Amino acid sequence: xxxxxxxxxxxxxxxxxxxxxxxxxxxxxxxxxxxxxxxxxxxxxxxxxxxxxxxxxxxxxxxxxxxxxxxxxxxxxxxxxxxxxxxxxxxxxxxxxxxxxxxxxxxxxxxxxxxxxxxxxxxxxxxxxxxxxxxxxxxxxxxxxxxxxxxxxxxxxxxxxxxxxxxxxxxxxxxxxxxxxxxxxxxxxxxxxxxxxxxxxxxxxxxxxxxxxxxxxxxxxxxxxxxxxxxxxxxxxxxxxxxxxxxxxxxxxxxxxxxxxxxxxxxxxxxxxxxxxxxxxxxxxxxxxxxxxxxxxxxxxxxxxxxxxxxxxxxxxxxxxxxxxxxxxxxxxxx
Amino acid sequence: xxxxxxxxxxxxxxxxxxxxxxxxxxxxxxxxxxxxxxxxxxxxxxxxxxxxxxxxxxxxxxxxxxxxxxxxxxxxxxxxxxxxxxxxxxxxxxxxxxxxxxxxxxxxxxxxxxxxxxxxxxxxxxxxxxxxxxxxxxxxxxxxxxxxxxxxxxxxxxxxxxxxxxxxxxxxxxxxxxxxxxxxxxxxxxxxxxxxxxxxxxxxxxxxxxxxxxxxxxxxxxxxxxxxxxxxxxxxxxxxxxxxxxxxxxxxxxxxxxxxxxxxxxxxxxxxxxxxxxxxxxxxxxxxxxxxxxxxxxxxxxxxxxxxxxxxxxxxxxxxxxxxxxxxxxxxxxx
DNA sequence: GCATTCTTTGTAAACGTTTACAAGAATTTT
DNA sequence: AAAATTCTTGTAAACGTTTACAAAGAATGC
Numbered sequence: 001x002x003x004x005x006x007x008x009x010x011x012x013x014x015x016x017x018x019x020x021x022x023x024x025x026x027x028x029x030x031x032x033x034x035x036x037x038x039x040x041x042x043x044x045x046x047x048x049x050x051x052x053x054x055x056x057x058x059x060x061x062x063x064x065x066x067x068x069x070x071x072x073x074x075x076x077x078x079x080x081x082x083x084x085x086x087x088x089x090x091x092x093x094x095x096x097x098x099x100x101x102x103x104x105x106x107x108x109x110x111x112x113x114x115x116x117x118x119x120x121x122x123x124x125x126x127x128x129x130x131x132x133x134x135x136x137x138x139x140x141x142x143x144x145x146x147x148x149x150x151x152x153x154x155x156x157x158x159x160x161x162x163x164x165x166x167x168x169x170x171x172x173x174x175x176x177x178x179x180x181x182x183x184x185x186x187x188x189x190x191x192x193x194x195x196x197x198x199x200x201x202x203x204x205x206x207x208x209x210x211x212x213x214x215x216x217x218x219x220x221x222x223x224x225x226x227x228x229x230x231x232x233x234x235x236x237x238x239x240x241x242x243x244x245x246x247x248x249x250x251x252x253x254x255x256x257x258x259x260x261x262x263x264x265x266x267x268x269x270x271x272x273x274x275x276x277x278x279x280x281x282x283x284x285x286x287x288x289x290x291x292x293x294x295x296x297x298x299x300x301x302x303x304x305x306x307x308x309x310x311x312x313x314x315x316x317x318x319x320x321x322x323x324x325x326x327x328x329x330x331x332x333x334x335x
Numbered sequence: 336x337x338x339x340x341x342x343x344x345x346x347x348x349x350x351x352x353x354x355x356x357x358x359x360x361x362x363x364x365x366x367x368x369x370x371x372x373x374x375x376x377x378x379x380x381x382x383x384x385x386x387x388x389x390x391x392x393x394x395x396x397x398x399x400x401x402x403x404x405x406x407x408x409x410x411x412x413x414x415x416x417x418x419x420x421x422x423x424x425x426x427x428x429x430x431x432x433x434x435x436x437x438x439x440x441x442x443x444x445x446x447x448x449x450x451x452x453x454x455x456x457x458x459x460x461x462x463x464x465x466x467x468x469x470x471x472x473x474x475x476x477x478x479x480x481x482x483x484x485x486x487x488x489x490x491x492x493x494x495x496x497x498x499x500x501x502x503x504x505x506x507x508x509x510x511x512x513x514x515x516x517x518x519x520x521x522x523x524x525x526x527x528x529x530x531x532x533x534x535x536x537x538x539x540x541x542x543x544x545x546x547x548x549x550x551x552x553x554x555x556x557x558x559x560x561x562x563x564x565x566x567x568x569x570x571x572x573x574x575x576x577x578x579x580x581x582x583x584x585x586x587x588x589x590x591x592x593x594x595x596x597x598x599x600x601x602x603x604x605x606x607x608x609x610x611x612x613x614x615x616x617x618x619x620x621x622x623x624x625x626x627x628x629x630x631x632x633x634x635x636x637x638x639x640x641x642x643x644x645x646x647x648x649x650x651x652x653x654x655x656x657x658x659x660x661x662x663x664x665x666x667x668x669x670x
Numbered sequence: 671g672c673a674t675t676c677t678t679t680g681t682a683a684a685c686g687t688t689t690a691c692a693a694g695a696a697t698t699t700t
Numbered sequence: 701a702a703a704a705t706t707c708t709t710g711t712a713a714a715c716g717t718t719t720a721c722a723a724a725g726a727a728t729g730c
Contacts, residue, residue: 005453007685020711020712021710031707053398057389057715073421079409083407086435087435119388222616278613281560283589283594294409356679371678387717390717393687395718
């Protein structure tokens, strides 16, 4: 059994000062004399004192952590964003609590729970469908969104999805494609809406028409991409190129198309969205739009921290730039 | 501005009882009469009271959260494990703090920080190289390891890595392979050691020899797999099959081999380890060993929670079963 | 009907900090 | 040299809970 952990009392006793002085030495050293500072720090070292965060938080009326609510933790898309968040937060002594909105029963209920729980000083929401609930109730917590958003509601950090879609279309058109399809994300998802809208508009800009049955439904998952591949193979009048709302779908599409005997990019060109790591390791390597995920996490952390220190529930939204990455999954259409 | 948040005092006043009774109604209802219970609950509803976790934690001398230390949050391998952890923890009202050991400067220092910070009631360590540090200092915190381990040190939840390697070799031998290579993980990594040792032993069991230059160094990453592919291509006397210490390397290997014009499984068969999602979506789909990652997370959570409630720093280790998944990346060797 | 036990409630003391306020000492201003 | 200012420290009151202890009331046993 280790002996009892040292408290501020023990340090004060060891240094021969009051607990107030100890506290001040640690949190606002400017107001305490050099001499006492050193003796206090010595006492801290001697006793092995570590501040009790819980007590400190209680007194300061804060929790020292923020909570990230992701739709599905098992989705690797979020891991880099969380890494960005984490790195910024730990620098300023904040903890990062992570919870999954889909894992339990009722996502709305979970959200409400975390909003009211007082477990955190701020909340980052990655699930656009939940944001309405936040607006309904008066919130005593700064809340922002990341990746997804809700028009005119919460502050958010997002990527320039429209620009990404436009770059994808431009690239395909430059390669001579006229018949371009789209593998969509979940219906109603803001990311999908932005990408699809910009996709359609870009086509029109190039005086190309959009064939309704070349818009394949999907849900961002690899399985959805594979399903789209099967539908594509079954068509007689096929697009020669596909823009996918996510890299995962692009990977799923390419894999299944190859399984079924077609060739990428000879038979069909593919552009993804996100730049997940595996994209450059499949054959052919995936042409895609990079979302700076780590940066999104970092910016989100800063935004939320600013709101917390200003104890404000509103703040500026930010759009981070995307980048086009040209690899091997696009070629001129077969003639 | 919303009005001040209600405290237990407000509830007590509204219900006409003492704060002790309110507290008891909420935490140990069995000792309070039915009548007062209902009036207290009514008051809770009226005031919109939510318990202040920080205060509660301070008084109960706990923090209500556990911290997971992962080597690299951006590695998708961990996301499903974290999902498993999270689901168990939230059920019992615990929060999950997540931190990255590699992101900052000194991993050892970070670990020490979290061990002493008092921010959590327990710690899950996913980084085997750090475990020595834990043993050095007297720890006042239950600590367990997951995935990786350290012989005879901390309680751990791990997969049966040796069995996995054996299954892989058996499968390849059944398909008629005699010349089998290994793409290794980081030198010194326990997972790699277990898999490599079992790989070698299994070969010997089948009276096959191990060719030293057929053991390709690697570090679990896709890039390492691609590098191994280039070395494999450059050899004149090549193995006809490769067992990879991770799926990521297997995927990287297959992608690069295809890039360079060879065929899988016609020219070389590949078996991975982990069963990451993308494995079934590449062409050919990857034969592999499944690690039940979600389950590892869940078991780890339970183990740690048990240790916390017993306030013990030791506990049982557990090995979870793996499963062989046969897909398309293995065929009979070319004759 | 009195002694015993069981239920239910309240009082008050923690838990370990931070910080407003006050006060003494040291320094500067006049 | 007195007055005014600045520095440095201590005292004590929070922050919002939980829980040991005591007490009062109700139920039970004889």
